[in-house]
Amino acid sequence: MKKIQMVDLKGQYSKIKAEVDSSVLEVLDSTAYINGPKVHEFQKNLEAYLGVKHVIPCANGTDALQIAMMGLGLKPGDEVITADFTFAATVEVIALLQLTPVLVDVDPITFNIDVDAIKKAITPKTKAIVPVHLFGMCANMEAIMEIAKEHNLYVIEDNAQAIGSTYTYSDGRKVKAGTIGDVASTSFFPSKNLGCYGDGGAIFTNDDDLAHTIRGVVNHGMYERYHHDVVGVNSRLDSIQAAILDIKLKNLDRYNNARLKAANAYDDAFKDHDNIITPYREDVENCHVFHQYTLKILNADRDALVKHLNEQGIPCGVYYPIPLHLQKAYQDSRYNEADFTVTNQLVKEVISLPMHTELDDEQIEFITSTVINFVNS
């Protein structure tokens, strides 16, 4: 059996190596390392793929979130509601801009931000909601957009984990994740579903004015050369990464289907085991792109399972082991433990199994039987 990896970047690269290598060499030869034609081509191709009017590439997914908030003109003291159960980047940029993060609990089934908890957290200072499409499936965007409309709030989708997934409205209308809110951010970190070979990120919006503002924010607040109208940042996707991403974008649906196939095989193996709760999916096509395949383990020692899997040569991850509201940097006396019962429980139960585009049947059989034998022993 091939050695099992959490993410097999090498196996994936080997299948597109000739194309990637020649495109990268072309950039090297062109010397258009920054803002070269490859960046523009990738931007246009991603806009077409997503069905969104504007993609603004930037340096990473954390910057993308920060720039989205700067573009919306959020001011110190504005409250921004986001999920307690996510990667820290989401809350980090809120705090960094001196906005006030308001963490709320998540849904125990979907792991995504709890809509009722959002409603409860709204105050006259609330300005925005940041739903995170955790592990590859959209948050309940229809309900979130309704709340936002009612309270006049911005919605910033953190789409770092769900690029390529489809959101289906209750009337059957389908759109791509990251095209629903006022603005969205994504990350091209190598292990993401659309990953480059370094750092990268992007902001998406259908709003022409906001897109214009953001194009200045990413470029030192310049709208005209050497005229700095607003305080901006320097955040760029370089041409080499764009060249790689453009090739990987052509393969994105195939990659997400390979993840889905692995997820289906995992689901199938675990289906008769009451103490192994497989990830929830809406009953519609392409709603989940399985950035992570995350189980809940009941009535067994999750940490002992992690250790056992590692001893068997099976890498795994705990995303995330500590609720954000308990992290030193983000504690706030306004929080009440009783409002975080779901996250507090999930951090003890979740385990993410190897998930990437190159998993084979033999590996999945070994992983699933090892998990099942441990949980049932």
Ligand SMILES: *Cc1c(COP(=O)(O)O)cnc(C)c1O
């Ligand atoms: C990866 C990730 C980010 C940050 O992306 P970087 O490119 O690493 O800065 C932000 N939010 C979520 C939910 C992520 O998973």
